[in-house]
Amino acid sequence: MARLVPNSTTDLIAATAAAEAQLDGEDDGFRERLAEVLPILHPLFAQLYGEREDGREALAAVVAAAARSWRARPTDLKQLDARRTQHPDWFLSEKMLGAVCYVDRFAGDLAGLRDQIPYFQELGLTYLHLMPLFASPEGNNDGGYAVSSYREVHPRLGTMAELALLAADLRKAGISLVVDFIFNHTSNEHEWARKAVAGEPGYEDFYLIFPDRTMPDLYEQTVREIFPDDHPGAFVQLPDGRWIWATFYHFQWDLNYANPAVFQAMAEEMLFLANQGVEVLRMDAVAFIWKRLGTACESLPEAHLLLRAFNQVLRLGAPSVLFKSEAIVHPDEVIAYISPEECQLSYNPLQMALGWEALATRDGRLLQKALDERHALPAGTSWVNYVRSHDDIGWTFADEDAAALGIDGYPHRRFLNDFYVGRFDGTFSRGVPFQENPKTGDARVAGTTASLAGVEAGDAGGEDRVILAHSLALSTGGVPLLYLGDEVGQLNDYGYRDDPAHADDSRWVHRPRRDEKAYASRHDLSTVAGRLHSRLTQLIETRRRTPEFAGNALAPFHTPHASVVGYQRIGSARTILVLANVGDSEVLIEPITLSGFAPAATDIVSGAEVRLSSGLMLPAHGFVWLGVEPV
Numbered sequence: 001m002a003r004l005v006p007n008s009t010t011d012l013i014a015a016t017a018a019a020e021a022q023l024d025g026e027d028d029g030f031r032e033r034l035a036e037v038l039p040i041l042h043p044l045f046a047q048l049y050g051e052r053e054d055g056r057e058a059l060a061a062v063v064a065a066a067a068r069s070w071r072a073r074p075t076d077l078k079q080l081d082a083r084r085t086q087h088p089d090w091f092l093s094e095k096m097l098g099a100v101c102y103v104d105r106f107a108g109d110l111a112g113l114r115d116q117i118p119y120f121q122e123l124g125l126t127y128l129h130l131m132p133l134f135a136s137p138e139g140n141n142d143g144g145y146a147v148s149s150y151r152e153v154h155p156r157l158g159t160m161a162e163l164a165l166l167a168a169d170l171r172k173a174g175i176s177l178v179v180d181f182i183f184n185h186t187s188n189e190h191e192w193a194r195k196a197v198a199g200e201p202g203y204e205d206f207y208l209i210f211p212d213r214t215m216p217d218l219y220e221q222t223v224r225e226i227f228p229d230d231h232p233g234a235f236v237q238l239p240d241g242r243w244i245w246a247t248f249y250h251f252q253w254d255l256n257y258a259n260p261a262v263f264q265a266m267a268e269e270m271l272f273l274a275n276q277g278v279e280v281l282r283m284d285a286v287a288f289i290w291k292r293l294g295t296a297c298e299s300l301p302e303a304h305l306l307l308r309a310f311n312q313v314l315r316l317g318a319p320s321v322l323f324k325s326e327a328i329v330h331p332d333e334v335i336a337y338i339s340p341e342e343c344q345l346s347y348n349p350l351q352m353a354l355g356w357e358a359l360a361t362r363d364g365r366l367l368q369k370a371l372d373e374r375h376a377l378p379a380g381t382s383w384v385n386y387v388r389s390h391d392d393i394g395w396t397f398a399d400e401d402a403a404a405l406g407i408d409g410y411p412h413r414r415f416l417n418d419f420y421v422g423r424f425d426g427t428f429s430r431g432v433p434f435q436e437n438p439k440t441g442d443a444r445v446a447g448t449t450a451s452l453a454g455v456e457a458g459d460a461g462g463e464d465r466v467i468l469a470h471s472l473a474l475s476t477g478g479v480p481l482l483y484l485g486d487e488v489g490q491l492n493d494y495g496y497r498d499d500p501a502h503a504d505d506s507r508w509v510h511r512p513r514r515d516e517k518a519y520a521s522r523h524d525l526s527t528v529a530g531r532l533h534s535r536l537t538q539l540i541e542t543r544r545r546t547p548e549f550a551g552n553a554l555a556p557f558h559t560p561h562a563s564v565v566g567y568q569r570i571g572s573a574r575t576i577l578v579l580a581n582v583g584d585s586e587v588l589i590e591p592i593t594l595s596g597f598a599p600a601a602t603d604i605v606s607g608a609e610v611r612l613s614s615g616l617m618l619p620a621h622g623f624v625w626l627g628v629e630p631v
C-alpha cells in the first residue's frame with residue numbers, strides 16, 4: 001500500500017500496469033486516452049485521497065475498471081464514441097429537443113415505451129430522459145431516486161437487457177437515452193447499505209454512520225433541511241441507535257465519497273450504465289456529494305473534483321457519454337458545475353423559475369437580468385431549458401439580482417409561493433405547496449405547467465401562458481426539455497393523495513399518468529390538448545429549421561416596457577429577435593425601439609411579413625420570433 005504522491009511516476013506506472021492487465025493486448029485507442037487522462041486523474045485523486053494509505057491502489061483499481069469496461073463495450077457504442085469525439089458539439093444543434101417521462105406513468109413498462117418511439121419521432125425528439133427505472137424499495141421510493149441496484153431494472157418495468165435494446169432502438173431513431181446517475185445516495189436496501197450496517201469489512205465506511213448524536217448535532221448547525229416533512233435535519237436513526245446521513249428521505253442514505261472505495265464502486269456502476277447505451281447521465285443531487293463539518297455541505301470544492309474525476313473515467317471507458325448537472329441551487333453555484341471537464345449539460349433552474357416569476361408579477365425584469373447576465377456558458381457546454389420538471393419549483397434566483405431591481409428576496413419568494421399555490425387573491429395558478437418549513441418559512445411549489453399557468457382555473461390567458469413559457473425554453477438556446485404530457489396540457493392529478501406511497505409527497509400532483517384522451521385529441525383544435533399541441537409543435541418545427549437557435553449565445557434586447565423580455569439570437573446571415581410579453585395587456589413596441597433593424601422583417605413562426613417601421617403590437621402573454629436584419 002502506498003500514498004499518492006503528486007508528480008510521482010511510480011503512481012502512473014502502477015495505474016498503467018493495472019490497465020494493461022485488463023486490456024490483455026486489446027487497445028482500440030485506450031492507451032492513447034490513458035496517456036492523456038492519467039496526468040489529469042492522478043492529481044485529482046491526490047487531492048481527494050492524498051491522505052489515504054491506499055491511494056495508489058485506489059487509482060490503479062479505478063483505471064483497471066475503466067479498461068475492463070472498455071473491453072466489454074459493444075462495438076456500436078465504440079463507433080458512437082468515435083463519431084462524438086469527431087463532433088463534440090453535437091448537442092448544441094438547433095435540432096436538439098429533449099423530453100422526460102416516467103416509464104410506468106407514460107407507457108406502462110419498457111416494452112410500452114418502445115411502442116412510443118413513433119410518437120417521439122413525430123415530436124422530433126433527439127433526447128429522452130427516462131426517470132429512475134432501477135430496482136428500488138416497495139412503497140415510497142422517492143419516484144425511484146432510492147436505488148437498490150444500479151444493475152437491475154425494476155422488475156415492474158422490464159429488464160436491463162430490454163433497456164439496452166431500447167437504447168439501441170432510440171439511437172436508431174436519432175434519440176439519445178438519458179438516465180439518472182443517482183450517485184449521492186443509495187436506498188437503504190442496496191447491498192452496500194446492508195453490508196455497511198452489518199459492519200462487513202470493506203463496507204463500514206461506505207456511508208456516514210455515527211454512534212450517537214454528537215457529530216450529527218454539529219453538522220446540523222450548518223446544513224439545510226431538504227425534506228423536513230420526512231425528518232428534521234440530515235440524519236436518521238438506525239434501529240440499533242446509531243445515526244446515518246440521509247439528506248433526502250430517511251431511506252436514501254448518502255454515500256461517503258471520502259472513501260475511495262465508494263468512488264471506485266460508483267465508477268463501475270457508471271461504466272456499466274454507459275455500456276447499456278445510455279448517452280447522457282443526469283447527475284442527481286450533485287451539490288450534496290461532499291461533506292465537511294462547519295459548512296453547508298453543499299457545492300464544496302471536492303464536489304467539483306469528484307465530477308472531474310468521474311469524467312476522466314468516462315473518457316477512458318465510454319468517451320461519448322455526457323454529464324448533465326442537477327444542481328438546483330444559487331445561480332453562482334449552478335454555473336460552477338458547467339464546463340467540458342465537469343458537466344457539459346445543466347438544467348437551467350434560474351430561467352425556469354424566473355419564467356414563472358415573470359408570469360406571476362407580469363414583470364419581466366428579473367428574467368431579463370438573468371438572460372443578460374447569467375446566461376453565457378463556456379464553449380462546449382449547454383443549458384437544458386425547461387418549463388418545469390418532475391420536481392418542485394424553488395425560487396433559486398440570487399437575492400442580489402433581486403435587490404438590484406429593488407426587490408426584497410424573502411418576501412418576494414413568499415409572494416411567489418402564495419401566488420402559485422392559490423393563496424393570493426386573483427391568482428390564475430392552481431399549484432400545491434411542497435415541503436413547507438415552518439421553521440424557515442421556506443416552501444416550494446408543485447403543479448403541472450397547465451395547472452400553474454391558469455388552464456385548470458379556466459383563466460383566459462392560461463393556454464397562452466403555457467405556450468409563452470415553452471417559447472422561452474425553445475428560443476433561449478441549449479437543449480429544450482419537455483415534460484411529456486405538458487404538450488397536451490395535462491392538469492394536476494390529485495389522485496396521489498389516495499396512494500399511501502405518494503400521499504406525503506405533493507410532487508406527485510404533477511406526475512400524472514399519460515392521459516389517453518388528451519393524446520387522442522391532440523389534432524382536434526376544439527380541445528385544449530389540440531390547441532396547445534398544435535401551437536407547440538409549430539414552435540418546435542420552427543426551431544428545428546432555424547440555425548440561429550443553435551448553441552446558447554444570446555444578446556440582450558431591451559424595450560422600455562417592464563413586461564417585455566427581449567433577446568437576439570445572432571446568426572451569420574440574419575438575427576432572430578425574440579420579444580415576449582409576460583403582461584396581461586397588449587404592448588406596442590414603438591418604431592424607434594426597432595429602428596436598428598431593416599423595416600422588413602419576418603415572423604418565422606407564421607411566415608408573415610412584418611413592417612417594423614410602424615412598430616409592433618405584442619398581445620397579452622404573446623411573443624414573436626422575428627427574422628430581422630440590421631440596417
Ligand code: GLC
Pocket residue numbers: 142143145146182248284285326390391
Ligand atoms: C433530485 C431529484 C429528486 C429527488 C432527489 C433525491 O433532486 O430530482 O426528485 O428527490 O434528487 O434523489
Ligand code: GLC
Pocket residue numbers: 226285327328329391392394444
Ligand atoms: C434538489 C434541490 C432541492 C429540491 C430537491 C428535490 O436536490 O436542491 O431544493 O427540492 O432536489 O425536490
